[in-house]
Amino acid sequence: MSGIILRTENLTKSFGGLVAVSNVNLKVAQGTVHAIIGPNGAGKTTLFNLITGVLKPTSGKVYFEDRDITGKPPHYISSLGLTRSFQIYSIFPNLTVLENIRLAVQAKWKNVRWDFIHPTSHYKDVVWEAMRIASITGLYGKTNILASSLTPGDKRKLEIAIALAGNPKLIALDEPTAGVSLEEVAPIVRLIKKLRDEMKKTVVVIEHKIDVVLEVADKVSVMNQGSILAEGSPKEIVENREVQKIYLGE
Ligand SMILES: Nc1ncnc2c1ncn2[C@@H]1O[C@H](COP(=O)(O)OP(=O)(O)O)[C@@H](O)[C@H]1O
Ligand SMILES: [Mg+2]
Incomplete structure (x- = not known):
């Protein structure tokens, strides 16, 4: 294995005329915290649903540890070690x-x-x-x-x-700090770090709070209108002009 635990290939999901996820090629490295950010409606949760088997893609592929899991049911995917928190x-x-x-x-x-x-x-x-x-x-x-x-x-x-x-080997978290008071955010950030550093898990996390992303993420993928607009380290992402535009434009 290449050190990539999860990979999508041209992953696409349409709801009628709306392309919620469009040709996404995501690569998640083993043992890292990989954050997915982007404005509301960008397709982040839909991407999670495709990866965890809640939704079947319109086209494209999902590979977990090089195994093709495209369109497989959630219980099967979770039995392989890819779990999500279902809120x-x-x-x-x-x-x-x-x-x-x-x-x-x-x-x-x-x-x-x-x-x-x-x-x-x-x-x-x-x-x-x-x-x-x-x-x-x-x-x-x-x-x-x-x-x-x-x-x-x-x-x-x-x-x-x-x-x-x-x-699980990989835990997918959809906005783990949403609705959480300010003083309760830090313990969750610490827990996410512990999952990676002590328990050797891979974490993919959708997160809106940019300070949380800066603190925990090894890599960030920014989604906008179904596509990945930019990828890089947290520092690269906050300095990225395109990314600044979509956030300031919100
Ligand atoms: N089951 C669905 N049926 C129709 N449209 C959907 C469905 N799920 C999501 N969408 C649409 O897909 C787009 C992406 O939604 P979502 O993945 O929830 O975005 P995010 O999590 O980034 O806020 C939105 O326009 C949303 O309205
Ligand atoms: Mg969402």
Whole structure:
């Protein structure tokens, strides 16, 4: 492998006459944080939907670890190690933080024949793993709190915890700081760095807050009207005239 974990080739999605994603050639290097930025309606979420199998492309290809995953269903893509945080969908509000993470761990482990291996310790192992993930994501002291009572920032952490339960190689995050108060942004930024630096995950993140992008991203792709307008280091991107124009023009 070339060090490129995820790659798209002329990826295109039309909704009737509207081309939401147009000939996108994205290359994500393993072990990096790759940010996707761009104005509202640029096609960022649609690109995520194509990569994670939520939508089928009109044309073009998606490769994960050199395997063609174009048009494959989300559960299959996630079983290969490409997971996304599904925001509201993945959290059960009336369950505690620990129960939410436990369910995600159990979903991942459901195919393992624990009943044959160690019949009595299965439950304990699942709880142990869920506590480990709670601790990694900064939710250790909040495991007994109902998910619905969490602050917006802690809800985002829980989404990331649920994604981590599947032990993915790549995590795709769609605006992980959206709706989060200013003081809760820094812990999420730290968590994203930890995913890369300590857990050796690749992170693809759609993010609007430019200071967050500057702090965490190794590489930035700027989308505008369905296409990639510019790519580079965060510094190159903020200095790019074309990019400045679309942001100032907003
Ligand atoms: N399911 C859909 N059906 C029709 N149009 C859609 C659909 N999803 C997204 N779009 C349109 O595609 C464009 C890109 O949307 P989106 O990917 O959500 O942008 P972003 O995430 O960058 O804000 C927008 O014009 C949006 O209205
Ligand atoms: Mg979006």
